[in-house]
Amino acid sequence: MTADTRAAEMAAEQTSGGDGERFVARGDWRNHSITSVLPTLEGLETSTGRGRIEIDLSGVDAMDTAGAWLIRRLITAKQTQGRDVALVGATSNIDELIAVLPERAPAPAAPTGPRPSLFERTFTPVGRIVTDVAGDLVAAMHILGSAVRGAQMKFGKGGGISPASVVNQIDHMGVRAVPIIALMSFLIGAIIAQQGAFQLRYFGAEIFVVDLVGILQLREVGVLLTAIMIAGRSGSAITAEIGSMKMREEIDALTVIGLNPVGVLIFPRLVALTIILPLLTIIANFAALYGAAVVTWTYSGITFETFLARLHQAVDHTSVASGMIKAPFMALAIGIVAAVEGMKVGGSAESLGKHVTASVVKSIFAVIVMDSFFAIFYSAIDF
Numbered sequence: 001m002t003a004d005t006r007a008a009e010m011a012a013e014q015t016s017g018g019d020g021e022r023f024v025a026r027g028d029w030r031n032h033s034i035t036s037v038l039p040t041l042e043g044l045e046t047s048t049g050r051g052r053i054e055i056d057l058s059g060v061d062a063m064d065t066a067g068a069w070l071i072r073r074l075i076t077a078k079q080t081q082g083r084d085v086a087l088v089g090a091t092s093n094i095d096e097l098i099a100v101l102p103e104r105a106p107a108p109a110a111p112t113g114p115r116p117s118l119f120e121r122t123f124t125p126v127g128r129i130v131t132d133v134a135g136d137l138v139a140a141m142h143i144l145g146s147a148v149r150g151a152q153m154k155f156g157k158g159g160g161i162s163p164a165s166v167v168n169q170i171d172h173m174g175v176r177a178v179p180i181i182a183l184m185s186f187l188i189g190a191i192i193a194q195q196g197a198f199q200l201r202y203f204g205a206e207i208f209v210v211d212l213v214g215i216l217q218l219r220e221v222g223v224l225l226t227a228i229m230i231a232g233r234s235g236s237a238i239t240a241e242i243g244s245m246k247m248r249e250e251i252d253a254l255t256v257i258g259l260n261p262v263g264v265l266i267f268p269r270l271v272a273l274t275i276i277l278p279l280l281t282i283i284a285n286f287a288a289l290y291g292a293a294v295v296t297w298t299y300s301g302i303t304f305e306t307f308l309a310r311l312h313q314a315v316d317h318t319s320v321a322s323g324m325i326k327a328p329f330m331a332l333a334i335g336i337v338a339a340v341e342g343m344k345v346g347g348s349a350e351s352l353g354k355h356v357t358a359s360v361v362k363s364i365f366a367v368i369v370m371d372s373f374f375a376i377f378y379s380a381i382d383f
Contacts, residue, residue: 006061008037010044020051023074026059029067041070045077053078058089063097072101079103139340144332146262147270165268166275173234173269174276180233181226181280182287188225189213189288193295206300210307211314213292218319222285223277224371227330230277231363235338238269239359242342243352251343262339270335277331278324285323318383326374333366 006027023044027033055071057063063071071087075098078085087095116124196209242265245251251261289311296302302310341359345352377383 006033008034008067010037010040020053021049022054022056024056024059025071028061029063029070031064031066034067034070037070041074045074048081049083052084052086055085055087056089057087057091057094060090060094063094065097065101068094068097069101072098072103076103136340139343140336143262143266143270143336143339146260147267147332162264162268166271169268169272170276173230173237173272174280177230177233177276177280178283181229181284184225184229185222185284185287186291188221189217189291190295192216192221192288193292194299197296197300201300206296207302207306207310209296209300210292210302210310213289214311214315215319217288217292218285218315219322220371220375222288223281223323223326223330224367226281226284227277227327227334227367228364230273230280230331231334231338231367232360234273235334235363236356236360238335238338239342239345239356240352242266242339243345243355246343246345247347247352266335266339269339270332273331273335274328277334278327281324281327322374322378322383326371329374330367330370333370334363337363337366 008029009026011024011026029037055074057071060067075085075087087098090098193209193213196212197206200206200209200212242251245265251265254261254264293302293304293307296307297304338359341355341362345355
């Protein structure tokens with residue numbers, strides 16, 4: 001409160017004729033300066049008397065909704081007692097502000113209807129989850145179907161694709177992700193090799209750490225961790241980009257001018273993800289094997305020549321193929337989940353954050369579930 005601002009005041013006086021009361025308000029009746037007048041107002045509201053009441057607001061320097069509500073409450077309390085109340089000295093702005101306020105604050109709505117049964121309270125959340133999952137599956141199938149059919153840049157027209165858009169997405173989601181993918185994979189390969197070497201040393205079988213790293217990295221860890229990194233890095237970006245366009249009604253604008261949002265926005269991202277995830281998996285495998293070779297040479301004295309020779313004996317084309325086959329499917333899952341969550345964004349920043357988080361969580365879950373199904377399938381066909 002500045003030095004020239006007076007705190008709110010309220011004083012009660014007898015009118016000149018002695019047949020009523022006059023309440024005189026002075027000072028600043030805004031939210032930050034009305035605390036001091038609250039006890040006085042409570043006393044005036046509960047006091048009894050006879051005759052007409054005048055509330056003089058000529059001495060009020062400023063008033064906001066908080067101050068106007070206090071005056072409105074005082075007027076209502078006195079009118080409830082059967083007394084005639086008049087406002088005098090108020091400016092037109094203050095008079096209008098008090099006039100538009102209701103006489104009483106609306107009471108909270110009471111719950112209507114009987115309380116839900118235990119069965120309803122138990123299974124209603126389950127039903128909501130089932131319907132949400134069904135809606136997500138329908139939206140995912142729509143996007144996947146549109147992608148299989150083709151880009152369809154315009155409604156009712158033949159398929160098409162924008163090479164510039166795909167290349168731009170490959171640069172954003174693939175090329176710029178190479179450093180973090182390579183560093184992460186190098187460290188993962190080094191950690192697996194270090195822990196494996198320490199455990200196999202008790203059996204005099206440190207050379208088999210090459211088999212451990214090679215098979216584990218090429219069949220499972222390489223593609224799985226790369227997909228998880230892409231889900232966190234690129235999947236969230238896809239959801240945020242599409243969600244921001246949805247908030248600004250840019251997607252509605254595309255539809256109005258006859259363009260298909262799936263073909264313009266989602267299809268290039270799906271194509272780019274399908275291309276970059278296998279390539280990033282290859283980079284991740286090389287980085288992890290190099291990290292393992294460095295660690296085994298440092299801790300176990302296994303030279304690079306010995307490491308490569310043992311690696312050739314331990315792995316074959318099936319080990320490489322089993323990991324690479326998963327990559328396009330995981331890329332599609334990440335892209336579809338991210339696009340579905342982006343299209344579900346509402347008009348608030350809270351909704352955007354909620355769906356970006358859901359996109360990352362669902363994408364990682366989908367990738368892990370898909371990897372487990374592939375593992376069961378490979379085991380069933382002995383691949």
